[in-house]
Amino acid sequence: MAASRFLDEVRAQRRHPEFRRGARDMAGITLGISAWGLVTGVAMIKSGLSVGLALLMTLIVFAGSSQLASLPLIASGAPMWVLWATAFCVNLRFVIFSAQWHLYFGNLPRVRRLMIGYFAADLNYVAFLNRFPQARPDPRQEPYFWGGVAANWPAWQIPSVIGILLADRIPTEWGLGFAGVLALLGLSYSLLKDRNSWVAAGVAGCAAVAAYALPLRLNIVVAIAAAVAAGLLLEKWLPEKEVAA
Known part of the structure; x- marks a missing residue:
């Protein structure tokens, strides 16, 4: 009975006009997501992971930036605590995203909120807030979210799986790493919407370069910590609302 009710809800979501709108809004940026997914899939195999582990990682760890940050650590045999700490720091932004999404989906059953949490991504967040800037529940919001998903x-997972399965046949001379950097820059740019986020991003870049000599890619952790500190200080000392006023 529960399974039948769940399937009925899925069909209702797919028939909703907001489902199609969510899919359309995300379709325009799937090219960059696909390029990033392909690069990540290739990088997993080139870093020494087996095909089985790489497939498991891409399906379970639905967060490309943490995957790319973890791979060099896995390849270099870094301690597990460094690996976990890096992935945790890279994914701290999802705590902020989830706190915001709670204002919209907090009334849903826990199982559905957990499903939303797995499929939540950076650009889903940006598109969703553009569509629903008022932080209050609306029956149109869930169909829109699943349309974006x-x-x-698929724009991430299909190229990632292709990259995993064909990694040995893709020459490194193709410059896929640089394509991945371009994809990441494009995705990052879409998230920089105000002065404080631009300053935090600049601080992160400077900190990453300054700490580049640290072992085990710890410069990534330093950059994240510096960016978070800069963002918090700016929000306290010079919030955007005061500047707008």
Whole structure:
């Protein structure tokens, strides 16, 4: 009975006009997501992971930036605590995203909120807030979110799986690493919407370069910590609302 009710809800979501709108809004940026997914899939195999582990990682760890940050650590045999700490720091932004999404989806059953949490991504967040700037529940919001997922999740997973399966046949001379950097820059740019986020991003870049000599890619952790500190200080000392006023 529960399974039948769940399937009925899925069908209702797919028929909703907001589902199609969510898919359309995400479709325009899936090219960059796909390029990033392909690069990540290739990088997993080139870093020494087996095909089985790489497939498991891409399906379970639906967070490309933490995957790319973890791979050099795995390849270099870094301690597990460094690996976990890096992935945790890279994914701290999802705590902020989840706190914001709670204002919209906090009334949903826990199982559905957990599903939303797995499929939540950076660009879903940006598109969703552009569509629903008022932080209050609306019956149109969940269909819109799942419409975006219907475009975003396959756009990542299919190229990632292709990269995993064909990594040995893709020459490194193709410059896929540089393509991945371009994809990351494009995705990052879409998230920089105000002065404080631009300053935090600049601080992160400077900190990453300054700490580049640290072992085990710890410069990534330093950059994240510096960016978070800069963002918090700016929000306290010079919030955007005061500047707008």
